[in-house]
Amino acid sequence: DSGVTQTPKHLITATGQRVTLRCSPRSGDLSVYWYQQSLDQGLQFLIQYYNGEERAKGNILERFSAQQFPDLHSELNLSSLELGDSALYFCASSGTSGLYNEQFFGPGTRLTVL
Amino acid sequence: GQQVMQIPQYQHVQEGEDFTTYCNSSTTLSNIQWYKQRPGGHPVFLIQLVKSGEVKKQKRLTFQFGEAKKNSSLHITATQTTDVGTYFCPSNFGNEKLTFGTGTRLTIIP
Numbered sequence: 498d499s500g501v502t503q504t505p506k507h508l509i510t511a512t513g514q515r516v517t518l519r520c521s522p523r524s525g526d527l528s529v530y531w532y533q534q535s536l537d538q539g540l541q542f543l544i545q546y547y548n549g550e551e552r553a554k555g556n557i558l559e560r561f562s563a564q565q566f567p568d569l570h571s572e573l574n575l576s577s578l579e580l581g582d583s584a585l586y587f588c589a590s591s592g593t594s595g596l597y598n599e600q601f602f603g604p605g606t607r608l609t610v611l
Numbered sequence: 612g613q614q615v616m617q618i619p620q621y622q623h624v625q626e627g628e629d630f631t632t633y634c635n636s637s638t639t640l641s642n643i644q645w646y647k648q649r650p651g652g653h654p655v656f657l658i659q660l661v662k663s664g665e666v667k668k669q670k671r672l673t674f675q676f677g678e679a680k681k682n683s684s685l686h687i688t689a690t691q692t693t694d695v696g697t698y699f700c701p702s703n704f705g706n707e708k709l710t711f712g713t714g715t716r717l718t719i720i721p
Contacts, residue, residue: 499655530708602654
């Protein structure tokens with residue numbers, strides 16, 4: 498158990514809908530990262546937050562947004578969902594921000610768009 | 612964009628055989644990390660290499676960082692069924708996001 502929690506575990510929805518994925522980092526970790534994993538694309542970095550502020554951005558679509566709240570939990574919002582958004586979404590956390598921090602991953606949320 | 616190329620993409624080995632996966636970059640890396648993801652699981656941090664020529668061992672796993680800091684390898688001696696999974700070698704490329712890629716998927720034939 499990494500100490501990172503994600504809810505829900507599974508999510509099934511229809512195209513065009515909007516969903517929110519939630520992540521609680523390990524106690525004391527200030528950085529939260531979001532990743533998308535699909536079979537053909539591997540593990541893709543979406544976005545990082547550090548202590549409430551956006552720190553780094555990856556290949557995140559404009560239909561997707563995220564935020565980190567004062568209690569350090571984070572939410573990833575996915576809107577106007579398309580079939581291709583079906584994937585496993587991971588949240589990870591690390592103690593600080595920087596180049597040399599190991600990341601602790603949550604169990605993931607499996608999103609299925611029908 | 613910058614990324615670390617990992618080979619092979621897939622590897623099937625007989626239980627007890629050795630296994631090696633390689634990561635290569637065209638640019639010098641500040642560091643490289645290794646993660647393992649079991650089937651149905653999430654990535655788990657294994658190790659980080661920072662120094663040129665660094666070699667680290669964890670039981671049957673040996674991690675190396677090249678002298679030029681452009682490549683790295685993970686070698687597993689005498690594979691066991693518990694080694695099944697996908698191995699990733701993300702790097703930072705001087706910024707704070709880790710680029711993971713598709714990794715090497717290892718399957719073990721009992």
